[in-house]
Amino acid sequence: MTGVHVSTSINGDPVEYVCPADESLLDVLRDRVGLTGVKEGCGTGDCGACSITLDGALVCACLVLGAEAEGRKVTTIEGMGDGEKLHPLQRQFIDNAALQCGVCTPGFLIAAKSLLDENPDPTVEEIRYALAGNLCRCTGYDKIVRAVQAAAKDLRRQKK
Amino acid sequence: MKHDQKYTGQEFKVVGARVERPDGVDKVTGRARYGADANAPGQLVGLVLRSSHAHARIVKIDTSKAEKVAGVKAVLTSADLPDLTNGDAGNYATLVNCMARDRVLYDGHAVAAVAATDKSSAKKALKLIKVTYEKLPHVTDVDEALKKGAPLVQPTNKQDGKPSNKSGHFEFGHGDIEAGLLEADIVLERSYKTEQTHQGYIEPHACLATVGPDGSGELWVTTQGHFSFRIMCAALLGMDVAKLKVTSSEIGGGFGGKTHVWIEPVALALARKSNRPVKMVMSREEVFKASGPTCATSMDVKIGAKKDGTITAAFIECRYSDGPFPGIWGMLGGMTAWACYDLKNCKAVGVDVLVNRPKVAAYRAPSAPMMAFGVESTIDQLAKELDIDPVEFRLRNVAKEGTRSSYGPIYGPIGIEPTLEAVRDHPHMRAKLRKNQGRGMASGFWFNIGGQTCSDLNVGVDGTVNLTVGTVDVGGARASLSLIAAEELGISYDQVKTNIGDTSSLGHNDTTEGSRGTFSSGMATIFAAREAIEVMKSRAAQMWGIPEDAVEWKDGEARAVGAEHGNLPALSLKEIAAEAGATGGPIAGHHEVTADGSGVSFASHICDVEVDPETGKTTVLRYTVVQDAGKAIHPDYVEGQFQGAAAQGIGWALNEEYVYGEDGCLQNAGFLDYRVPVCSDLPFIDTKILEIPNPNHPYGIRGVGECSIVPPLAAIGNAVSNAVGVRLNHVPMSPPRILKALDDAGA
Structure with a gap:
């Protein structure tokens, strides 16, 4: 299969790659760009472990083709912190023990950030529905919801 | 205090603190490397053809x-995997399961494998294999x-000399059931079924294998037991x-499902045949079809x-579907x-049955949730018949x-009574309920295990400490073990860094299963630290010339x-470490042990549900877990185990x-x-940690990881029954089953 040449932006950096036309953006990110923070849990868009944003929209990287990233802006977990400084969501996930095995964590953080960008003061129910596309098998979600609440509060305080 | 025991009221300086886990930053930034995150130069992609x-x-x-x-670069069938198992039935079953020989035994059974330079070529080759x-x-x-x-x-396979699918029969108990039944004023007989469920870890099985022509190999793998994987792969x-x-x-999660090899021996065999590193990652479909879910069951109580x-008198027989190979699931359940309970006459029969489904593996307190569903559902009905409060009845x-347990041993200090008292006294039990809502409770038990363990503790030149353990960190264990090392040495948590050693850096460690990680590695860590303290005392004596x-040794320093x-001023760990080169060389402690005396654990759960009579859908409104932890080393992660186990039990009870x-x-x-x-399916899961110390562990630790998956099936069944007046005897209590039960009851 002839490769497709793609020019895109990943976490703010210009990136070029060649990938088969049928290769998912998930495989491109993990195997060609080396961003293994994006996880594969199912490959069918059911678990949310590969959550990224594409031009700001929350998507499962396993359901997007690598070729579709041409000219667009991709953000992954690797681009979430500000240099040494963790994003308040990352900080609160650690402080609230919102991860056990941690494999779903990158996806949850991207999905939670996507929620808080749109809705800085979500209710518990809004948090639970916004994160319903991300599966966690370790925590029962309790501490994840609490971490998102705490991070939302931090972010609101920062903005003031 | 009524439940005071040896080690009750021990004072700790750092144990019990909710500290930041050492792998936290790596896991929130995407830096942590899981099974599928390693690569090697020249690696091939390995794929499996399945029946x-x-x-x-x-x-x-x-x-x-x-x-x-x-x-x-390589195509593999069972012809490439000669039987080297020397009559070991368990290893032979593993070999046959990894690659079918004369027959395929279930949908998803591996038949052949391919290693190629890229995924497309490997997929193309799989399609061209003609079976x-x-x-x-x-x-x-x-x-x-x-x-x-x-x-x-x-x-x-034979039972009583005749070919049969029954592969095991185990009985436990004491007394005389028939005599006990004659003494009874009321006897209840019930039958139940539970369906097969999967651990559902989010990370699929994945590994990277290398084998050189000299017979040396390396395996990077997501596993609960790298030492056991080494033994199994080497044997096969x-x-x-x-x-x-x-x-x-x-x-990325295991819950028992990563205690067993599936693709790993195949990856090594492909690497050997191709003389190239081979990476294999299961798809989610493969995980469901061809890893090791837990049993479906059928039982009579x-x-x-x-x-x-x-x-x-109390009798249960439960039949477990093991997949195509005999297991010990009936025994564990029995x-x-x-x-x-403290019973004069009791008997439990566990039966193992062969079926054409995947080879069953452990799933969190394996075999216990099913029997608990039968036992606790029937007990609840009995309490109702006798008009006794269900907690009081228990x-x-x-x-x-001092009770002689139903499986033999006499109990030491145990936590079942305190968990029931905590449930009875919990405000949750008095919260108001509305129409179509109901409350249920149930209890559960799990053994916990100890097993072979060793830890190395090395004091660095600057006075910081590396602890190397051979149990795997599935949910925060490195933080707990660092706390234990810091406690014992008398230094701060920040001065200790715990790592998981590979198989070449430590002696054998049993698989991280049976809630044994913090119990057994904690024990080995305490004694390794004590050994290091003896070394440091000797070095301090040399430095002082006394x-x-x-x-x-007190509070992290040597005192004369x-x-x-x-009058001599104390020497801190840091000062002693700085002089190590001049006083005899590196300072270390290590300990090897078969960690006996794991304390049994008990949990009692309360749950409120609402059942929609139109759709049959059940919503969990409120959930409370009470469990005995012995001693909660890191309470956040103890709560996390309780909550995660309850959530898995809820999924099993209602949907999976x-x-x-x-x-x-x-x-x-999928x-x-x-x-x-x-x-959005779950409420916050409230937890109450009880601490009834395990007298066999210096810090009183019991395993905490599994027990709370045991009560939810019955707790929810009891709640559903109280909500809509129908008893569900088949798990999961999915909307169609609840609707049918309501229809049958004429509601």
Whole structure:
């Protein structure tokens, strides 16, 4: 299969790659760009472990083709912190023990950030529905919801 | 205090603190490396061809076309895996399960494998492998498999001298059931079924294997037991244990499912054949079809009681579907069934049954949740019949210190009574309920295990400490073990960094299962630290020029004691470490142990549900877990274990099940159709940690990871019954089953 040449932006950096036309953006990110923070849990868009944003929209990287990233802006977990400084969501996930095995964590953080960008003061129910596309098998979600609440509060305080 | 025991009220300085876990930053930034996150130069992609038949004879496998595909470096069938198991039935079953030999035994059974330079070429080659099958009759249901004339899963398997699908029969208990039933004022007999569920870890099985022509190999793998994986792989492939180095990656969930090899021996065999590193990652469909879910069961329960609530006889028989190979699931279930109670006459029978489904592996307190569903559902009905509060009814029959357990041992200090008292006194029990809402409670038991363990503790030149352990960190164990090392040495948590050692850096460590990680590695860590302290006392004595017996260790420093030397200023761990080169070399402590005396654990749960009578959908409104932890080293992660276990139990109770078609094939091998609880399905899960110290552990630790998956099935069943007045005897209590039960009841 002839490769497709793609020019895109990943976490703010210009990136070029060649990938088969049928290769998912998930495989491109993990195997060609080396961003293994994006996880594969199912490959069918059911678990949310590969959550990224594409031009700001929350998507499962396993359901997007690598070729579709041409000219667009991709953000992954690797681009979430500000240099040494963790994003308040990352900080609160650690402080609230919102991860056990941690494999779903990158996806949850991207999905939670996507929620808080749109809705800085979500209710518990809004948090639970916004994160319903991300599966966690370790925590029962309790501490994840609490971490998102705490991070939302931090972010609101920062903005003031 | 009523429940005071040895080690009650121990004072700790750092243990019990909610500190930041050492792997936290790596895991929130995407830096943590899991099974599929490692790569090697020149690596190949390995893929497996799997059976789409439930049961068939393999007539012929033609790989000639696949071998000719550009980029294909190795094609593997069972012909490449000679039987080196020397009559070891367990290893032979593993070999057959990793690659089918004469027959395929379930939908998803591996038949051949390919390693190629890229995924497309490997996929192309898989399609060109031609397997000729002769279909055989199959059986997937546990009850059907026991019927006369059922297709035989393993024709060589016999019971009472005759071919049978029954592969094991285990009995536990004491007393005389018949006599006990005669004493009873009331006898209840009930039957139940539970469907097969999967651990559902989010990270699929993945590994990277290398084997050189010199017979040395390396395996990077997501596993709960890298030492056990090494033994299994070496045995199947004829390698020397010492020449295979296995490194456990970060593990993306296991819950028992990563205690067993599936693709790993295949990856090593492909690497050996191609002389190239081979990476293999299961798809989610493969995880469902061809890893190790837990059993489906069918059971019969009979309990007799007096009017005053005393149980006079308790009997259960539970039949477990093991997949195509004999397991010990009936035995484990049988041992747990009546463990919460002090019974004069009790008996539990666990039966193992072969079916054409995947080879079952452990799933969190394996076999216990099913029997607890039968036991706790029946007990709840009995309490209702006798008009006794269900908590009070359990308390009247509860096991205590000194009780002879239903599986044999006499209990030491145990936590079942305190958990029930905590449930009775919990405000949750008095919260108001509305129409179609109901409350249920149930209890559960799990043994916990100890096992072979060793830890190394090395004091660095700057006074910081590396602890190396051989148990895997599945949910925060490195933080707990650092706390323990810091406590024992008398230094701060920040001065300790715990790592998981690979198989070449430590002696054998048993698999991280049976809630043994913090219990056993904690024990080895305490004694390793004590050994290091002895070394440091000796070094301090040298530095001072005084006898060793004039030195004691307190709060992280050596102190000279006695009238003669008591004036010397103390030497800190850091000061002693800085002089190590001049006083005898590096400072270390290590400890090897078969950690006996794991404390048993008990949990009691309360749950409120609302059932929609129109749709049959059940919503969990409120959930409370009470469990005895012995000692909670890091309370955040103890709560996390309670909450996660409860959530898995809720999924099992309400939604999750393997659905097999008439053709014996799995119909829902994906997260869309096998529905685990999502965030919007669950409430906050309240937890109450009890600490009844385990007298066999210096810090009183009991395992905490498994027990809380045991009560939810019955707790929810009891709540559903109280909400809408119908008793569900079949798990999961999915909307169609609840609707049918409501219809049958004429509601």
